[in-house]
Amino acid sequence: MTGITGLSRKNSFVLTIRDTDEAAAALRQALANASPEERPGLERAVALVESTAGATETRLRARWVRSRLAAAGFTGDVGSVAAVKALRQAEPRLSLLAAVQLQKEAVAHPE
Incomplete structure (x- = not known):
């Protein structure tokens, strides 16, 4: 599970929580x-989680x-102002x- 916290306007940090x-x-x-x-199914599940x-x-x-x-239906350039919006x-x-900051990380790490 991945959770994102610290999203209030007073906080500018994002903490990733994983289990x-x-x-x-x-x-x-x-x-x-x-x-x-x-x-077979469990072996595949283990491989996916470990990857x-x-x-x-x-x-x-x-x-x-x-x-x-x-x-949100956004299909444009992740590095654009429109993406931040x-x-x-x-x-x-x-x-x-x-x-x-999140946008910069997304640009730096394309899928």
Whole structure:
């Protein structure tokens, strides 16, 4: 799970919260006790969780920005002023400073 906090206009920081370690451990435990029929799906789930667990906080914030822009219907250049505007419309509590910083991270880490 990824959560973004610190979105108030008085705060310009964004904290990434992840619990992928717990999810990966739970999946590995389920895999250890799985029937032969369940193993392929659980092996795939473990691989997916472990592949995203190594993502940096910056990359996760960049993904979050792109997902918020997509949810808002924004299809333009992520590096544009319009993208900052769309991001702030999608997340009204986001300060201008935080939105610009998040935009820079999204530009620096394209998918």
